[in-house]
Amino acid sequence: MSHDDAALRPEFLPGPPERPAGPAIRRGLxxxxxxxxxxxxxxxxxxxxxxxxxxxxxxxxxxxxxxxxYLSILVTAKVMGTLMLVVYETFLPSPWVLASVFSVGVVAMALFLLPRFKGLIVGVQWAKRMHGF
Known part of the structure; x- marks a missing residue:
């Protein structure tokens, strides 16, 4: 197979152009x-x-x-874990208060982020024309 023949194979043909990812990600978020x-x-x-x-x-x-x-867990754990350390070192709350307040905060933050991160991933897939878009 010559070099010119390889250029005509479907995997080497140019596909449709990518769409702008920035606006698609913002809309998904x-x-x-x-x-x-x-x-x-x-x-x-x-x-x-x-x-x-x-x-x-x-x-x-x-x-x-x-x-x-995965993204929700990653961001929530980083933010809330750091915040928990700062609150504990600064105010020294009882363990029950710390656990109660941060348990509610972690659940609320994860549930808030989950649909936004799903929208972000759908926006990236749309912009890159993945999965049939």
Whole structure:
């Protein structure tokens, strides 16, 4: 196979251009359609809408899997763990107060971040034309 023949194989042909990732990520973090930024990305808490209600973009191809959970745990553990150390060293609360307050804070922060990180991952997938977008 010559060099020219290899250039004609499908894996070497140019694909569709990538879309701008920055706006798509910002829209995903806002839980909006990565294409238009108008329609809601989710039908419920984490259930993706099959299509954007505003522009009709097919969202059924998105596959976020465990990525949002990993990111939520990573960010929550870093922020709350550091904050817990600072609070303990500064105010010396009783262990029960510290555990109670930070347990609620950790759950609240993780639940707040989870749909936003899922939107971020869907925005990246849309911009990079992954999974059939």
């Amino acid at each position: 806002a839980r909006r359609c990565p294409s238009c930024g108008e329609g809601a990305l989710f039908q419920g808490y984490l259930t993706l809408a099959p299509a954007c209600p505003a522009c009709g973009e097919d969202l059924s191809h998105a596959r976020a899997d465990d990525g949002p959970a």
